[in-house]
Amino acid sequence: MQIIVTGRHFEVTDLIRSNTADKIEALFTYYPTLKVSSVRVTMEIEKNHQAKVSICAAVKKQQMVSEGAALDLYKAIDEAVDHLKVQLDKYVDKYKHPAEATPPVREVAVADA
Numbered sequence: 001m002q003i004i005v006t007g008r009h010f011e012v013t014d015l016i017r018s019n020t021a022d023k024i025e026a027l028f029t030y031y032p033t034l035k036v037s038s039v040r041v042t043m044e045i046e047k048n049h050q051a052k053v054s055i056c057a058a059v060k061k062q063q064m065v066s067e068g069a070a071l072d073l074y075k076a077i078d079e080a081v082d083h084l085k086v087q088l089d090k091y092v093d094k095y096k097h098p099a100e101a102t103p104p105v106r107e108v109a110v111a112d113a
Contacts, residue, residue: 001028001036008044016043016073023081024055031088035060041080043073051076055084059091 003024005017024039040056051073057064064087068079 001025002038003041004038005041006043008042010043010045012043019074020077023077027081027085027088031092034088034092043076045073053077053080055080057084059088061095062091064088064091 003021005012005020020041024041028034028036037058039058042054042056044052044054046052050069050071053068053073053076055064055066064084066080066083066087068076068081068083070076070079
C-alpha cells in the first residue's frame, strides 16, 4: 500500500507525515483482506487557521473519500481517519457478507407457491 501525504499552503514535516502514515497503516491492519492500492492524504490550512484533511483510498471496487476539519491539524487527521473507518466498515459489511443480503424476488415468489 502506497501512502502519499501532501500539504497545500504549508510544508508537511516528517513528524506529521509519519504520524499520519502510522494512523492509516494501523487502520488498515483491521482489514487484512482488503486490497488497497494507494491512499492519498491532502492537508490544507486556510486563512482562518482551520486545518482540513482529505483522505482518498483506492479500494478494490471503489474510491473512498473522507474529510476532517478542525483548528488543530492532528484533530483534523483523527476526524478524517474515523470517517474513513466508518466507510470501511460499511464496505466490508456490504461486499464481504453477501449471504445476509435479501434474496431476489424470483426466489421469494417460487418459495411461496
